[in-house]
Amino acid sequence: MTDMPDTTLTSDPSHDAPLPVDTDDAADYYTPGAPIADTKAPQGSIDQRWQTRKFEARLVNPANRRKLDVIIVGTGLAGASAAATMGEAGYNVKSFCYQDSPRRAHSIAAQGGINAAKNYKEDGDSVHRLFYDTVKGGDYRSRESNVYRLAEVSTNIIDQCVAQGVPFAREYGGLLDNRSFGGVQVSRTFYARGQTGQQLLIGAYQALERQVAAGTVATFTRHEMLEVIVVDGKARGIIARDMVTGEIETHLADVVVLASGGYGNVFYLSTNAMGCNVTAAWRAHRKGAYMANPCYTQIHPTCIPVSGSHQSKLTLMSESLRNDGRIWVPKKKADCGKDPREIPEEDRDYYLERIYPSFGNLVPRDIASRAAKNVCDEGRGVGPEVDGVRRGVYLDFRDAIARLGKDGVEEKYDNLLDMYERITGENPYEVPMRIYPAVHYVMGGLWVDYDLQSSIPGLFVTGEANFSDHGANRLGASALMQGLADGYFVLPHTIRDYLADGPFEKVDEAHPAVVEARTSVTDRIEHFLTVNGTRSVDSYHRELGHIMWEYCGMERTEDGLKKAIDLIRTLKDDFNRNLKVLGTADSLNQSLEKAGRVADFIELGELMCIDALNRRESCGGHFRAESQTEDGEALRHDDQYAYVAAWEFAGDGEKPVLHKEDLVYTAIEMKQRSYK
Amino acid sequence: MKLTLKIWRQTDANDAGGMHTYDVDDVSADMSFLEMLDVLNEQLNAKGEEPIAFDSDCREGICGMCGLMINGEAHGPVTTTTCQLHMRSFTDGETITIEPWRSDAFPVLKDLVVDRGAFDRIIQQGGFISVNTGSAPEAHAVPVPRDDAMRAFNVATCIGCGACVAACPNGSASLFMGAKITHLGELPQGQPERDSRVVNMVAQHDHEGFGGCTNIGECTAACPKEIPLDVISQLNKDLRTAMKHGH
Numbered sequence: 001m002t003d004m005p006d007t008t009l010t011s012d013p014s015h016d017a018p019l020p021v022d023t024d025d026a027a028d029y030y031t032p033g034a035p036i037a038d039t040k041a042p043q044g045s046i047d048q049r050w051q052t053r054k055f056e057a058r059l060v061n062p063a064n065r066r067k068l069d070v071i072i073v074g075t076g077l078a079g080a081s082a083a084a085t086m087g088e089a090g091y092n093v094k095s096f097c098y099q100d101s102p103r104r105a106h107s108i109a110a111q112g113g114i115n116a117a118k119n120y121k122e123d124g125d126s127v128h129r130l131f132y133d134t135v136k137g138g139d140y141r142s143r144e145s146n147v148y149r150l151a152e153v154s155t156n157i158i159d160q161c162v163a164q165g166v167p168f169a170r171e172y173g174g175l176l177d178n179r180s181f182g183g184v185q186v187s188r189t190f191y192a193r194g195q196t197g198q199q200l201l202i203g204a205y206q207a208l209e210r211q212v213a214a215g216t217v218a219t220f221t222r223h224e225m226l227e228v229i230v231v232d233g234k235a236r237g238i239i240a241r242d243m244v245t246g247e248i249e250t251h252l253a254d255v256v257v258l259a260s261g262g263y264g265n266v267f268y269l270s271t272n273a274m275g276c277n278v279t280a281a282w283r284a285h286r287k288g289a290y291m292a293n294p295c296y297t298q299i300h301p302t303c304i305p306v307s308g309s310h311q312s313k314l315t316l317m318s319e320s321l322r323n324d325g326r327i328w329v330p331k332k333k334a335d336c337g338k339d340p341r342e343i344p345e346e347d348r349d350y351y352l353e354r355i356y357p358s359f360g361n362l363v364p365r366d367i368a369s370r371a372a373k374n375v376c377d378e379g380r381g382v383g384p385e386v387d388g389v390r391r392g393v394y395l396d397f398r399d400a401i402a403r404l405g406k407d408g409v410e411e412k413y414d415n416l417l418d419m420y421e422r423i424t425g426e427n428p429y430e431v432p433m434r435i436y437p438a439v440h441y442v443m444g445g446l447w448v449d450y451d452l453q454s455s456i457p458g459l460f461v462t463g464e465a466n467f468s469d470h471g472a473n474r475l476g477a478s479a480l481m482q483g484l485a486d487g488y489f490v491l492p493h494t495i496r497d498y499l500a501d502g503p504f505e506k507v508d509e510a511h512p513a514v515v516e517a518r519t520s521v522t523d524r525i526e527h528f529l530t531v532n533g534t535r536s537v538d539s540y541h542r543e544l545g546h547i548m549w550e551y552c553g554m555e556r557t558e559d560g561l562k563k564a565i566d567l568i569r570t571l572k573d574d575f576n577r578n579l580k581v582l583g584t585a586d587s588l589n590q591s592l593e594k595a596g597r598v599a600d601f602i603e604l605g606e607l608m609c610i611d612a613l614n615r616r617e618s619c620g621g622h623f624r625a626e627s628q629t630e631d632g633e634a635l636r637h638d639d640q641y642a643y644v645a646a647w648e649f650a651g652d653g654e655k656p657v658l659h660k661e662d663l664v665y666t667a668i669e670m671k672q673r674s675y676k
Numbered sequence: 677m678k679l680t681l682k683i684w685r686q687t688d689a690n691d692a693g694g695m696h697t698y699d700v701d702d703v704s705a706d707m708s709f710l711e712m713l714d715v716l717n718e719q720l721n722a723k724g725e726e727p728i729a730f731d732s733d734c735r736e737g738i739c740g741m742c743g744l745m746i747n748g749e750a751h752g753p754v755t756t757t758t759c760q761l762h763m764r765s766f767t768d769g770e771t772i773t774i775e776p777w778r779s780d781a782f783p784v785l786k787d788l789v790v791d792r793g794a795f796d797r798i799i800q801q802g803g804f805i806s807v808n809t810g811s812a813p814e815a816h817a818v819p820v821p822r823d824d825a826m827r828a829f830n831v832a833t834c835i836g837c838g839a840c841v842a843a844c845p846n847g848s849a850s851l852f853m854g855a856k857i858t859h860l861g862e863l864p865q866g867q868p869e870r871d872s873r874v875v876n877m878v879a880q881h882d883h884e885g886f887g888g889c890t891n892i893g894e895c896t897a898a899c900p901k902e903i904p905l906d907v908i909s910q911l912n913k914d915l916r917t918a919m920k921h922g923h
Contacts, residue, residue, distance in 0.1 A: 081809075101836065104739040106739070159814055160807070160809060169829075419760070536721045582724065
């Protein structure tokens with residue numbers, strides 16, 4: 001397989017320049033473990049691997065499927081699509097979500113679109129190009145077999161969604177419209193105005209509810225998974241809390257799927273929903289599931305800037321706005337406080353267009369975010385000063401309005417511009433919007449093999465909760481693609497190979513492993529309610545978020561990360577002694593729910609810092625100040641870090657164990673990313 | 677700004693519940709309504725009083741989880757969700773009344789939190805197109821006229837928040853149901869099940885205890901996504917057609 005031609009790429013010899021030997025900054029914080037030898041990806045030509053795996057995965061007789069119990073935690077794109085598909089196949093599915101309805105999962109908030117290699121625009125797109133763009137966009141830190149499969153099934157997703165009635169944008173001839181997104185030079189993004197995630201999720205939700213009526217899926221809303229049950233080394237169920245009655249429930253099954261989303265809320269302020277959390281994944285991690293590349297965080301460049309200390313969340317403005325909006329700051333610091341409309345063209349610095357002439361405003365997210373940080377650090381940011389610095393850049397629709405007319409802009413972006421006005425009180429048709437990067441997505445997650453199975457047999461992980469497809473940076477419109485690819489088209493095939501050995505021996509609720517899991521849940525709840533300290537859960541969450549953003553955010557250093565680890569350990573200690581949670585265990589208690597989530601975020605935060613410390617290179621969204629080119633771009637060190645860092649939990653107070661999975665590329669050549 | 681809040685508190689579904697009055701200071705105009713309640717909850721927690729339970733999740737107006745009656749209006753004075761309502765819509769010294777959604781079909785679980793499971797059960801009765809994963813034809817096999825696709829999209833933006841029910845004097849969910857009927861009915865893919873969909877969804881709607889529609893229009897006025905009232909005409913038309921077809 002030959003590599004894609006790319007006119008802008010240059011090989012950078014510095015990747016191969018050996019680092020000084022003594023560079024393991026994290027040496028004191030972890031224990032080296034055995035490398036991961038097998039990811040279960042079939043061998044052979046990359047375009048044949050998925051076909052091979054589908055054929056080799058054993059089948060389950062339809063009559064046996066109803067005897068097999070499948071638990072799926074989470075009802076976002078990855079969870080709802082899997083639950084619906086497994087239900088259609090005839091398995092006995094239990095679907096859990098913490099919201100009051102499956103339709104509310106945070107996939108619903110995705111705005112821009114979903115990628116698929118349909119090549120409807122005949123602009124040179126193909127499965128191989130989507131694969132190539134995704135690996136390159138991820139800065140060569142993803143697993144190529146998984147990414148190729150993702151690109152391959154992307155086209156089926158669009159077919160499925162259209163058949164479900166997802167109202168994608170269409171052209172006058174009645175065919176589907178596409179737009180382009182950051183990091184690519186083709187138009188392959190399908191969209192439904194600025195609400196693509198909503199429309200796709202409702203499609204999956206409706207398919208799920210259809211199976212509820214058919215009797216194959218049972219939904220458990222307002223339920224939170226608090227522990228995974230592992231019997232004889234296999235995942236056999238979960239402990240969940242009914243968030244209305246407080247009842248602790250045991251749910252047993254033949255297989256457990258976590259589709260529980262990402263952990264961006266470890267930063268407190270993020271574009272995630274208030275309830276997004278790491279608890280399901282973290283409890284599984286503590287039971288033996290490896291956590292992979294936890295430091296890979298995506299900071300999205302186009303969010304509404306923070307307005308004050310009361311802020312509970314940040315709001316994203318779709319990246320699609322970068323198709324028509326132009327990003328700039330004043331050339332002169334003296335202009336930063338002025339009305340932007342009074343700053344003449346020659347005094348504006350369209351810095352992305354200047355630095356990256358090939359991609360301009362459409363560079364990948366990590367690059368756009370860091371560029372915004374840099375101009376603000378230089379003192380050229382705009383908007384109100386927060387702690388003495390203006391943290392904002394303009395996203396200007398003036399030229400787009402001149403070109404497309406106000407109506408044209410409205411049709412494409414209306415709800416987004418409205419939302420901006422509602423939140424900020426400023427009209428973006430008249431004054432340029434102000435944006436600033438915010439935590440948006442995590443590429444890290446539970447380690448999975450090619451089958452999406454974690455290091456605990458019988459525990460599968462899909463969507464943002466796993467780590468495999470986006471490397472160190474995710475391209476826009478690829479999260480929806482991955483969630484639905486995993487749930488509709490990948491997991492239902494790979495999981496059957498595992499289920500072919502079932503139904504497994506029945507587990508009794510009195511089994512020691514079940515009792516242990518239940519007891520650990522009830523003890524933890526009891527602990528939170530009896531600390532009787534003085535500080536609220538939110539205050540701890542906020543403090544953790546400050547630490548993470550300051551030291552494990554857009555730019556990371558050895559000293560900063562070590563300091564962060566100390567601060568987090570101190571915070572954890574205080575949390576255990578000084579937390580104040582009112583109310584009872586046997587009722588709806590939102591403070592209690594948050595306490596469990598924040599406790600897990602604190603532990604995760606420490607691991608993220610250790611992971612970031614270990615990786616003394618810059619790649620994608622992970623920028624180590626110690627590893628950059630002369631002009632400040634991320635500098636990878638493929639000779640030392642072309643691996644997945646998969647962390648094993650070794651016990652409370654013990655150093656985590658690092659297992660490395662080497663990344664081997666056979667269908668693509670590793671290069672320095674260049675968008676110039 | 678300083679505000680006086682009169683808030684409905686109820687310990688669980690069996691409790692009678694009642695209004696309680698709270699004062700909250702240091703409210704900024706840039707706060708969202710829910711952030712203002714966060715501030716109040718932090719104050720209550722510090723005083724040893726249990727925080728007020730209310731639902732919210734995305735806080736960007738799309739998930740449909742939040743929803744409060746604010747001064748008697750579903751989602752308050754602006755056409756948006758409660759989470760996207762900002763305190764600049766209120767004035768210093770104002771008294772604000774906050775209640776949960778009012779509807780028998782949405783029982784209160786605690787304080788301002790209600791159970792909207794009835795909406796899911798209505799969808800289960802036909803709010804879908806029956807197409808198993810993997811059995812779909814090529815996406816371009818069936819072109820959809822742009823205007824039809826646009827209308828389908830416009831009503832598919834319903835977030836299922838329940839404001840329409842809370843605002844309706846009859847407690848009807850006709851706007852919610854009409855939006856789904858219209859969304860799927862506008863598309864060629866939705867035609868095969870069009871008759872059974874409307875008949876079964878309406879039956880479930882009535883079974884859940886939602887009231888009938890008498891064309892008052894409070895629903896569309898309260899709808900944060902501005903779903904138009906004509907989806908209810910479409911619902912009625914589809915129901916008539918289905919009955920003519922013998923359903």
